[in-house]
Amino acid sequence: MESDERALERFSVVRVLPVVAPRKLAKVPFVEMADGRVQGVVSSGSDVARVYVSSISVSSISVSSISVSSSTVSSSPSPEHGLSCSTNNNRPCGGLSGGYACKHIEALLNEAVLQYGAERVARFLGVDVPGDGRALLYTLNTTRATTPAAVVFSRFLRHLSYLEQPATTTPVPELHWFPATGASA
Amino acid sequence: MLGIHLAELTSANDQGITDAVEVVAGLDAALVDGLGRLGPDAAEALSALGAAVSGSPLAGAVDSAIAAVRDGRIDLEALAALAAARAALLGAVHDALLARFDEAVGRERGLPAAAPIAAAAGGAVTGCRAWLQELAINGWRGVDHDLVAAADRIIETLWSAPRSRRSAVLLDGFAAELRAAAPIATMDRIPARRWADLWTRALLLTWRGEDTAEPETVTGRLLVVGVDVHEHGTAVQAQAHGVLEVNAGPARLVRVSIGAAKVDSIVGPAVWRVLGEHPRLLRALAERRAITVTDMPLTATGDLLWIDERAELAEEADPFTTARVALPEAVAAALAPLDRHPVHLGEPVLVENYRFEDGALVVDGHRLPVELDRLPRCGPLTPELVAVSTACIGLVRWDSDGWRVRPLGLEYPVKKTAAYAHTGDWALGPTDPKAAKALAKSGDSVAVLRERAGRLLRK
Numbered sequence: 001m002e003s004d005e006r007a008l009e010r011f012s013v014v015r016v017l018p019v020v021a022p023r024k025l026a027k028v029p030f031v032e033m034a035d036g037r038v039q040g041v042v043s044s045g046s047d048v049a050r051v052y053v054s055s056i057s058v059s060s061i062s063v064s065s066i067s068v069s070s071s072t073v074s075s076s077p078s079p080e081h082g083l084s085c086s087t088n089n090n091r092p093c094g095g096l097s098g099g100y101a102c103k104h105i106e107a108l109l110n111e112a113v114l115q116y117g118a119e120r121v122a123r124f125l126g127v128d129v130p131g132d133g134r135a136l137l138y139t140l141n142t143t144r145a146t147t148p149a150a151v152v153f154s155r156f157l158r159h160l161s162y163l164e165q166p167a168t169t170t171p172v173p174e175l176h177w178f179p180a181t182g183a184s185a
Numbered sequence: 186m187l188g189i190h191l192a193e194l195t196s197a198n199d200q201g202i203t204d205a206v207e208v209v210a211g212l213d214a215a216l217v218d219g220l221g222r223l224g225p226d227a228a229e230a231l232s233a234l235g236a237a238v239s240g241s242p243l244a245g246a247v248d249s250a251i252a253a254v255r256d257g258r259i260d261l262e263a264l265a266a267l268a269a270a271r272a273a274l275l276g277a278v279h280d281a282l283l284a285r286f287d288e289a290v291g292r293e294r295g296l297p298a299a300a301p302i303a304a305a306a307g308g309a310v311t312g313c314r315a316w317l318q319e320l321a322i323n324g325w326r327g328v329d330h331d332l333v334a335a336a337d338r339i340i341e342t343l344w345s346a347p348r349s350r351r352s353a354v355l356l357d358g359f360a361a362e363l364r365a366a367a368p369i370a371t372m373d374r375i376p377a378r379r380w381a382d383l384w385t386r387a388l389l390l391t392w393r394g395e396d397t398a399e400p401e402t403v404t405g406r407l408l409v410v411g412v413d414v415h416e417h418g419t420a421v422q423a424q425a426h427g428v429l430e431v432n433a434g435p436a437r438l439v440r441v442s443i444g445a446a447k448v449d450s451i452v453g454p455a456v457w458r459v460l461g462e463h464p465r466l467l468r469a470l471a472e473r474r475a476i477t478v479t480d481m482p483l484t485a486t487g488d489l490l491w492i493d494e495r496a497e498l499a500e501e502a503d504p505f506t507t508a509r510v511a512l513p514e515a516v517a518a519a520l521a522p523l524d525r526h527p528v529h530l531g532e533p534v535l536v537e538n539y540r541f542e543d544g545a546l547v548v549d550g551h552r553l554p555v556e557l558d559r560l561p562r563c564g565p566l567t568p569e570l571v572a573v574s575t576a577c578i579g580l581v582r583w584d585s586d587g588w589r590v591r592p593l594g595l596e597y598p599v600k601k602t603a604a605y606a607h608t609g610d611w612a613l614g615p616t617d618p619k620a621a622k623a624l625a626k627s628g629d630s631v632a633v634l635r636e637r638a639g640r641l642l643r644k
Binding site: 007008009010011012013014015016017019020021022023024025026029030033034035036043048049051088115156157158159160161162163164165166167168169170171172173174175176177178179180181182183184 | 210213330334341344347350351354355358361362364365366374375376377378379382383386390413414415416417418419420421422424440441442443444445446447448449450452453455456459460461462463488490491492520521524526527528529531556558559560561562563564566567568584585586591623624626627628630631633634635637638640641642
């Protein structure tokens with residue numbers, strides 16, 4: 001139905017965002033691509049009250065993460081990727097050394113790929129999806145960055161606050177612009 | 186829906202609709218480049234919009250708005266007038282389409298309720314209008330990361346007040362699309378109609394007061410026909426369409442809506458877990474049972490405002506029987522006047538005796554395209570099931586290329602006997618072993634996040 005070239009322009013209901021895949025949330029309860037970073041929160045393996053705030057920033061954010069964009073990865077210069085990881089109390093992660101990722105960043109990126117798909121994450125980070133099945137992490141041009149944990153952590157808290165919103169039985173007609181999708185055999 | 190109904194629905198070529206949509210498309214194109222950079226095409230489009238509403242009460246306001254925008258004064262009043270004109274045109278398109286549908290299938294419909302009074306500015310509404318103004322000035326092509334990020338605070342404020350839930354849900358879904366697409370300057374093709382729709386509704390909602398009409402209370406038996414599910418990253422809504430049999434008067438076609446906020450990692454069958462505490466309703470959907478309701482509020486728009494304690498489970502009720510026997514006699518309600526837009530057309534129907542061919546149900550040679558890409562992941566319906574189905578309960582809808590149907594329930598043969606699948610079947614959890622296994626594998630995402638929220642949120 002949407003194969004028509006003009007469909008995207010002329011339809012009230014078109015899918016703009018790709019379908020997000022379900023994943024286990026226990027280890028990485030939150031991951032997002034926002035503010036030029038793949039960022040999120042990784043639960044500590046040893047302490048239930050501790051979380052790590054991890055992020056991978058992109059030096060030039062000239063591409064969008066969805067495929068309706070005409071931007072191509074190859075046309076832009078290879079970006080740098082700043083790695084950052086610390087606890088929510090701003091203690092630096094001991095596993096992160098220089099440009100080498102810690103296990104939290106590795107977990108974060110793996111879960112981002114599960115949730116959004118390798119292609120979308122790669123496009124956001126300005127790299128190509130490795131054709132040989134290697135993890136996306138090894139295609140990055142990594143350096144050390146100091147992204148404030150508080151910024152990412154507050155986005156996580158905001159994310160969680162949605163679950164505190166009361167359910168409602170008053171209709172929201174505007175959701176007719178957002179039909180549920182994604183069923184396949 | 187018989188072949189003759191379908192013929193009457195799809196064969197007509199309504200020039201008025203085509204013309205009105207063309208005028209809307211002109212404004213949509215102007216919003217792509219922004220009203221701050223008004224090219225000759227955009228200026229012409231504004232004139233066409235003015236001409237289209239020249240015989241209406243909006244004429245004066247729209248003329249002033251066009252003059253202001255041409256002078257580079259893109260103020261809130263001008264934008265409100267342009268949005269109102271666009272909404273009025275699409276409202277008229279909606280009315281024409283609905284009248285055609287009602288006539289084609291013989292559906293009786295009540296009169297619309299009175300419109301609510303206008304709201305005053307203040308609080309979140311002011312910030313919301315200012316952001317929408319920035320969008321209109323810059324155009325979709327001018328949207329960058331900073332402009333999208335500016336919406337975060339506004340959306341947060343909108344969510345904090347139950348009164349602005351509609352605006353919050355709309356703006357959150359809209360901003361998420363802009364965020365993912367930003368910077369939009371380089372985008373090949375832009376969903377111009379859609380984003381102009383969302384912008385228009387968002388702006389008009391800021392001018393709308395609360396609906397003051399008091400709902401009536403009803404007592405009777407509710408027979409569910411089918412469930413439609415809506416979802417974006419932070420919201421989900423299940424809308425059950427059903428026939429309400431009351432003691433006096435004809436049966437009514439009603440909707441029950443249950444909705445909740447969620448996060449983007451809660452998807453698929455897990456969404457049923459956040460939809461709220463409605464054990465009787467969810468069980469009735471999952472077990473295809475009738476429901477007896479007592480003193481349940483019903484709005485003039487046919488929305489049953491669900492209170493689970495006032496519902497009792499009754500006998501099993503096959504939705505296909507309801508659709509065959511009760512649906513044709515039920516009286517439908519009209520939409521709230523300010524909501525009129527073709528996107529809200531969603532009329533439950535039963536289609537039988539078709540063959541599935543090339544993405545459409547074909548009855549007596551008349552085609553009704555199926556929205557195969559709008560089957561929710563929280564239910565058992567799949568494109569494959571549609572292809573082998575022998576009967577379909579669905580919502581008749583309309584978008585720019587014409588009428589279509591969104592399946593809500595299917596009858597299909599399994600070893601020569603009839604089997605059934607309905608979107609609400611999984612309301613208490615997936616009944617399909619494969620889907621149940623997948624859900625179990627991803628774990629209880631709702632519980633995990635609630636635990637995290639409990640531990641981290643109140644510190």
